[in-house]
Amino acid sequence: MSLRKLPEIAAARLPTVCAFEPDxxxxxxxxxxxxxxxxxxxxxxxxxxxxxxxxxxxxxxxxxxxxxxxxxxxxxxxxxxxxxxxxxxxxxxxxxxxxxxxxxxxxxxxxxxxxxxxxxxxxxxxxxxxxxxxxxxxxxxxxxxxxxxxxxxxxxxxxxxxxxxxxxxxxxxxxxxxxxxxxxxxxxxxxxxxxxxxxxxxxxxxxxxxxxxxTKAEAARGVNATRRIDARLAKTGMPRTERRALLAELKGGTPDAAPPATHDAGALVAALAAASLTIRS
Known part of the structure; x- marks a missing residue:
């Protein structure tokens, strides 16, 4: 037990329809x-x-x-x-x-x-x-x-x-x-x-x-842009499987490759968000 007698957090898994995403x-x-x-x-x-x-x-x-x-x-x-x-x-x-x-x-x-x-x-x-x-x-x-x-x-x-x-x-x-x-x-x-x-x-x-x-920081730039896009698309309501299939296709099917134009991730988020709305409508 921790020296501070910290409180326990009791948490059960949510139904599979719910998915936590990074901020x-x-x-x-x-x-x-x-x-x-x-x-x-x-x-x-x-x-x-x-x-x-x-x-x-x-x-x-x-x-x-x-x-x-x-x-x-x-x-x-x-x-x-x-x-x-x-x-x-x-x-x-x-x-x-x-x-x-x-x-x-x-x-x-x-x-x-x-x-x-x-x-x-x-x-x-x-x-x-x-x-x-x-x-x-x-x-x-x-x-x-x-x-x-x-x-x-x-x-x-x-x-x-x-x-x-x-x-x-x-x-x-x-x-x-x-x-x-x-x-x-x-x-x-x-x-x-x-x-x-x-x-x-x-x-x-x-x-x-x-x-x-x-070196590690520079290597992570591309994948961090992808994480940000994934998280923002999640907030448009696009399901996880659909988001990740779209991002993988955008990157040529390589899960850990940097997406193109990572310097303009905001524009890419907007474009993909618009695409998600079109798909869902």
Whole structure:
């Protein structure tokens, strides 16, 4: 059990008609090349999207983190995070795994801990963040398909998940759940100083604790543009299989290839969104 006696998050899987997607704004603000300058043998690095990543075959899963914790054993652990978030349920499972670790868990927000990654960050007995780092919290969201009764049922299904997250954030920050709910409703971004001020982090990382792999950052530009397009198309109502088939066709059928004209991803999003509306009409 965590030294802080953190609350557990109980979450069951949603019906298959619902699918969580990464936040497009978080992906846009994410710098994949940010990493810890030094990592030890008891460090777990969460430097990717949360959950299996369709576009690269990577991603950080609860299975991987659980295996790392077993290998570390009964020792203090450091968790380095630089992630735009992703699968809510994988984030919850990782949070609960870290929460159950019997020794001290120190979380270091190297660059970004957004959405599901911010939930994971809350599992730390101590949370450190770079002054140039960010935390982002918001309500969980899904793409639900059906009539008004189905949509109302989806909204009711989401309520306990949002309430569980609000409990965790409020417990960490020492803020009221009403205040935290306002943060979540507004999709609130906290820079390093704000995170410490509001109680979502405990201390600042030293400037020399963070390094940047510029080669990795450049290599990720194309796939990040694809992730952003995928997330924005999801919000138009286009089903996941249709979105990904369209994007794969656009890229010549190669899942991890960079899409053309990634410098103008906004125009591509608009064009694909218009195409989706035409298809659905």
């Amino acid at each position: 497009a704004d978080a992906v846009e603000r994410w710098s994949p090349g940010m990493m810890a300058a030094v990592s030890g043998e008891t460090t777990i690095s969460i430097l990717d999207v949360i959950g299996e990543d369709y576009w690269t075959g990577g991603g950080v899963t609860s299975k991987r983190v659980a295996a790392a914790l077993r290998a570390i054993g009964d020792q203090d652990v450091v968790v380095d995070i630089n992630s735009p978030g992703g699968d809510f349920f994988e984030g919850v499972a990782i949070y609960n795994a870290l929460r159950a670790h019997p020794r001290k868990v120190t979380v270091r927000v190297i660059g970004l801990a957004a959405s599901a990654a911010s939930i994971i960050a809350m599992a730390g007995d101590e949370i450190q963040i770079g002054k140039a780092g960010f935390l982002m919290i918001h309500n969980s969201w899904v793409m639900a398909i059906g009539n008004r009764h189905d949509l109302a049922d989806a909204a009711r299904t989401m309520e306990p998940f949002d309430d569980a997250m609000a409990t965790v954030y409020s417990d960490r920050a020492g803020a009221t759940k009403a205040k935290v709910t306002e943060w979540m409703d507004g999709e609130t971004w906290f820079n390093g100083e704000q995170a410490v001020q509001e109680g979502l982090a405990d201390a600042f990382l030293a400037a020399d604790a963070v390094a940047e792999d510029k």
